[in-house]
Amino acid sequence: MGFMAGKKALIVGVASDRSIATGIAEAFAREGAELAFTYQNDKLERRVVKLAERLGQNSELCFPCDVASDAEIAAVFEQLGKSSWDGLDVLVHSVGFAPRDQLEGGFAEAVTREGFAIAHDISSYSLAALTKAALPMMQDRQAAVLALTYNAAVRVVPNYNVMGLAKASLESCVRFLAADLGPQGIRVNCISAGPVKTLAAAGIGGFRKMLAYAEKAAPLKRTVTIEEIGNAAAFLCSDLASGITGETTFVDAGSNIMAMTFDEDSG
Ligand code: NAD
Ligand code: 0WE
Numbered sequence: 001m002g003f004m005a006g007k008k009a010l011i012v013g014v015a016s017d018r019s020i021a022t023g024i025a026e027a028f029a030r031e032g033a034e035l036a037f038t039y040q041n042d043k044l045e046r047r048v049v050k051l052a053e054r055l056g057q058n059s060e061l062c063f064p065c066d067v068a069s070d071a072e073i074a075a076v077f078e079q080l081g082k083s084s085w086d087g088l089d090v091l092v093h094s095v096g097f098a099p100r101d102q103l104e105g106g107f108a109e110a111v112t113r114e115g116f117a118i119a120h121d122i123s124s125y126s127l128a129a130l131t132k133a134a135l136p137m138m139q140d141r142q143a144a145v146l147a148l149t150y151n152a153a154v155r156v157v158p159n160y161n162v163m164g165l166a167k168a169s170l171e172s173c174v175r176f177l178a179a180d181l182g183p184q185g186i187r188v189n190c191i192s193a194g195p196v197k198t199l200a201a202a203g204i205g206g207f208r209k210m211l212a213y214a215e216k217a218a219p220l221k222r223t224v225t226i227e228e229i230g231n232a233a234a235f236l237c238s239d240l241a242s243g244i245t246g247e248t249t250f251v252d253a254g255s256n257i258m259a260m261t262f263d264e265d266s267g
Contacts, residue, residue, distance in 0.1 A: 017051075037051070146237050187242075
């Protein structure tokens with residue numbers, strides 16, 4: 001029997017087979033969890049339904065949810081409440097977005113009031129909004145919430161710009177939620193993942209170079225896979241991690257521990 005047997009998990013952030021949320025869904029399903037999904041818009045519905053079917057899940061439990069909309073967030077939990085699910089054990093938030101023009105060039109030049117607001121709304125506030133809406137269904141079941149962050153929350157990564165501020169806010173949101181909901185037995189953590197070639201990353205100029213750099217700089221001399229992120233996520237959202245809350249766990253092949261990362265063999 002898997003270590004998530006009997007757990008009911010809602011996964012927000014599947015966009016393709018390469019999504020980090022897909023790696024998480026695969027690990028959760030393998031460990032015996034029952035899954036529900038949301039998708040951002042109609043264009044993504046079919047992909048998400050297909051994933052649910054491939055993982056042997058009830059594809060009726062796939063709901064539209066643009067996290068910019070309070071009404072769509074409320075509707076997800078209304079529908080989930082009316083389904084066969086009597087509660088929710090796990091909420092996974094795997095969503096990040098800033099307008100394109102925010103992610104290129106110098107920070108001071110790129111940042112705008114609107115870009116800042118959108119990045120923080122979609123990438124950070126949405127965790128608080130979803131968690132808040134999930135609370136009634138997460139009572140009395142040692143529930144867990146997980147978000148996905150990136151090291152640019154704490155160290156400067158060129159071009160990540162206002163997304164770095166939004167990830168700093170997300171990590172702080174994880175700590176405030178963990179402190180607030182801990183007395184209810186609800187744990188809140190995040191995984192800080194190394195770079196992975198997903199849809200969100202493929203849109204970034206020079207991402208291939210970033211992956212090549214990450215391979216050289218990491219102690220493990222490689223990048224991480226969505227399977228590895230999924231396995232860490234399954235652990236953090238299971239009762240195996242019952243003593244862990246408010247934490248940021250790096251799944252980055254060790255990159256974050258390094259200070260000097262020049263390649264000593266290349267002369
Ligand atoms: P992805 O493109 O597969 O997933 C991003 C998801 O965000 C998509 O499913 C998209 O539909 C969703 N999304 C964006 N705006 C939304 C909105 N308004 N409402 C609802 N959903 C919305 O890319 P990914 O790399 O799997 O990203 C998942 C998470 O992992 C993000 O938080 C990202 O910042 C984080 N992360 C990614 C990397 C990486 O290198 N890929 C590294 C560290 C952290
Ligand atoms: O969190 C991310 C990606 C976030 C992201 C990606 C996009 C592309 C398309 C947010 N918003 C958008 N908006 C779009 O219009 N990562 C951790 C991957 C990533 O993105 C970078 C990186 C890395 C790593 C951007 C610049 C520099 C490094």
